Amino acid sequence: MPDRFAEIESFVTIAQSNNLSEAARRLGLSLAATSRRLSQLEQRLGVLLVRRNSRHFSLTDEGSLLYERAGHALTAIEEAETDLMRRSTEASGTLRIVTTIDAGRARLAPLFHEYALLHPDVTVHLETSDQPATSMIGSGHDIAICFDPPADSALMMKRLADNPRLLCAAPAYLDRRGRPSRTADLAGHNKIVVGASQGELWRRIMGGAAGWRLTLNTNDAELARAWALEGSGIGIKSLWDVREDLENGRLEPVLPDLSLPPSTIAALYLPGQLNSPKVRSCLNFLARRLRGS
Numbered sequence: 001m002p003d004r005f006a007e008i009e010s011f012v013t014i015a016q017s018n019n020l021s022e023a024a025r026r027l028g029l030s031l032a033a034t035s036r037r038l039s040q041l042e043q044r045l046g047v048l049l050v051r052r053n054s055r056h057f058s059l060t061d062e063g064s065l066l067y068e069r070a071g072h073a074l075t076a077i078e079e080a081e082t083d084l085m086r087r088s089t090e091a092s093g094t095l096r097i098v099t100t101i102d103a104g105r106a107r108l109a110p111l112f113h114e115y116a117l118l119h120p121d122v123t124v125h126l127e128t129s130d131q132p133a134t135s136m137i138g139s140g141h142d143i144a145i146c147f148d149p150p151a152d153s154a155l156m157m158k159r160l161a162d163n164p165r166l167l168c169a170a171p172a173y174l175d176r177r178g179r180p181s182r183t184a185d186l187a188g189h190n191k192i193v194v195g196a197s198q199g200e201l202w203r204r205i206m207g208g209a210a211g212w213r214l215t216l217n218t219n220d221a222e223l224a225r226a227w228a229l230e231g232s233g234i235g236i237k238s239l240w241d242v243r244e245d246l247e248n249g250r251l252e253p254v255l256p257d258l259s260l261p262p263s264t265i266a267a268l269y270l271p272g273q274l275n276s277p278k279v280r281s282c283l284n285f286l287a288r289r290l291r292g293s
Contacts, residue, residue, distance in 0.1 A: 092121035190233025
């Protein structure tokens with residue numbers, strides 16, 4: 001079977017050269033091989049493409065049509081190859097990220113804006129989801145930014161930073177119910193819990209204390225923050241979530257000397273994605289900025 005691409009490429013070069021000998025030189029072929037490719041193409045298409053003799057060389061109407069269309073196609077192929085080779089070394093294209101709603105709005109949106117300014121050839125597409133790790137599978141996202149991500153053999157993980165956690169409550173609540181001075185004092189307080197993992201953390205904090213109970217439970221970290229601000233109880237919050245509330249006095253640390261395990265901020269991505277410059281550069285940027293913030 002003839003090499004159809006080679007025939008078309010040779011024909012375009014012939015049309016541009018307006019001379020078989022010059023075309024053969026450009027193609028690095030013999031005159032006989034160049035002429036044979038042209039004849040094979042004409043025979044396969046069933047039309048005469050070039051009128052030629054020892055003195056005259058010109059394209060037929062069919063040859064002009066093929067030259068116009070094939071020329072555009074070859075140019076598009078060359079541009080696509082150039083673009084792909086550039087993308088293999090430079091960050092470019094659309095970068096799709098998914099993360100939690102509160103983290104996306106509060107902290108990550110400004111960072112991705114900064115990343116986009118540093119990489120003008122990258123278009124950042126940021127989405128939010130209650131379950132970013134789950135949303136990433138089959139969705140076409142390049143990166144999922146998660147807190148305490150679940151183990152998933154289908155995804156690779158890059159640890160970006162640790163997010164400190166603390167107990168906190170509204171001053172009005174503590175004025176009303178008292179400020180705990182030791183862990184045992186927490187037993188008589190309302191507790192705000194986000195998900196099963198925080199429930200387990202509360203159990204470890206309370207140890208063997210009898211009679212303690214969970215008062216408010218949710219899977220929404222922003223709702224838990226709202227409950228704490230309203231004076232509904234004591235919550236376990238990450239410093240990301242409540243830094244401004246603490247600075248402005250809307251929330252107050254509870255047992256500040258109590259050491260809680262930090263929340264892991266991690267990026268999940270599919271195997272092989274680190275070969276993509278846009279993914280690799282974004283992950284490195286986030287790790288630098290989050291560890292320095």
